[in-house]
Amino acid sequence: MPAPKVQVVLLALLSGCIFFALASTFLSQMVVSWGGWNENLMSGTLAADASATERWQMRLLLGIRHFATFTLAGWLVVWMLYRGVTRPRPDWTDYLLARKAPRVTDAALGMLLLLVSVPFVLYLFQINKMLPIPDTFRELEAQANEALKALLHMDNVGELLGNLFLIALLPALGEELVFRGVVQQQLMRRIANPWVALAVSAAIFSFFHFQFEGFLPRFLLGFLLGWLYWQTRNFWVPVIAHFFNNGVQVIAQYGWGDKETVIDLENDVQVPWFVGLLSLLMVLAVMRVIISSSKEKATIFEE
Numbered sequence: 001m002p003a004p005k006v007q008v009v010l011l012a013l014l015s016g017c018i019f020f021a022l023a024s025t026f027l028s029q030m031v032v033s034w035g036g037w038n039e040n041l042m043s044g045t046l047a048a049d050a051s052a053t054e055r056w057q058m059r060l061l062l063g064i065r066h067f068a069t070f071t072l073a074g075w076l077v078v079w080m081l082y083r084g085v086t087r088p089r090p091d092w093t094d095y096l097l098a099r100k101a102p103r104v105t106d107a108a109l110g111m112l113l114l115l116v117s118v119p120f121v122l123y124l125f126q127i128n129k130m131l132p133i134p135d136t137f138r139e140l141e142a143q144a145n146e147a148l149k150a151l152l153h154m155d156n157v158g159e160l161l162g163n164l165f166l167i168a169l170l171p172a173l174g175e176e177l178v179f180r181g182v183v184q185q186q187l188m189r190r191i192a193n194p195w196v197a198l199a200v201s202a203a204i205f206s207f208f209h210f211q212f213e214g215f216l217p218r219f220l221l222g223f224l225l226g227w228l229y230w231q232t233r234n235f236w237v238p239v240i241a242h243f244f245n246n247g248v249q250v251i252a253q254y255g256w257g258d259k260e261t262v263i264d265l266e267n268d269v270q271v272p273w274f275v276g277l278l279s280l281l282m283v284l285a286v287m288r289v290i291i292s293s294s295k296e297k298a299t300i301f302e303e
Helices: 006-035 039-043 052-081 104-116 118-129 135-151 157-190 194-207 212-232 236-255 273-302
Strands: none
Touching: 006 039, 006 052, 006 157, 039 052, 052 135, 052 157, 104 118, 104 212, 104 236, 104 273, 118 212, 118 273, 135 157, 135 212, 157 194, 157 212, 157 236, 194 212, 212 236, 212 273
């Protein structure tokens, strides 16, 4: 059975994401109306002094929308279009390169790669702020940041686990499925140079966050996650790295101790250029280690 055309897969993905985004918004509206919740929650507005109940309500609404728009839509597209393509029996896991668990070494190096990139990521935030961005986009991003800060007020372990699920696990699964599992793989079928395909998919990943003051840092994150997927040929490596990247920030906020203050790395931390450069060099060094590790794995399989 021939593989579906690239245009068909990407159009199906776009259609699926739009459909499930609208459906989940409708479902969220019904939940808000039936529950008598604050209507402002539908617009993503959450005050800094929001109660724990309002924070849980926002987590539920965001979780519904993210799961439907990314995880559900992405999985359905892969399941419908890639059943029976790689094996006689229906099996979409081979297409995603998700059949095998990742090597511990690959997973650990993937997390290390994201960790050493943090100073360079923060330095890119500083550069990004110098770029001209329409005031409308800045206002929308400020609103989203305020809601995130409110969600990061965690009074107990239950809220910590809720945030790990919403901010770390859901994006790690859903966004990797859509942007690496579908978009990147399809672009690599169409674009001869894999580095160009990685860059284009990373740009798409960053754009669809609709937070343009952080476009460059998210582009770098998308590029590194995409590179991990391409280099290790295992879907779970970027998933683990993505979860680690987001989860560490949530846990750090919870462990900060001051429940009234939220750590804002983007605005509170100024990274000197030489620290950013050192971080970039460390990223390149870890990438070389991962390449060497992949070559060793290939040699073992050949023997």
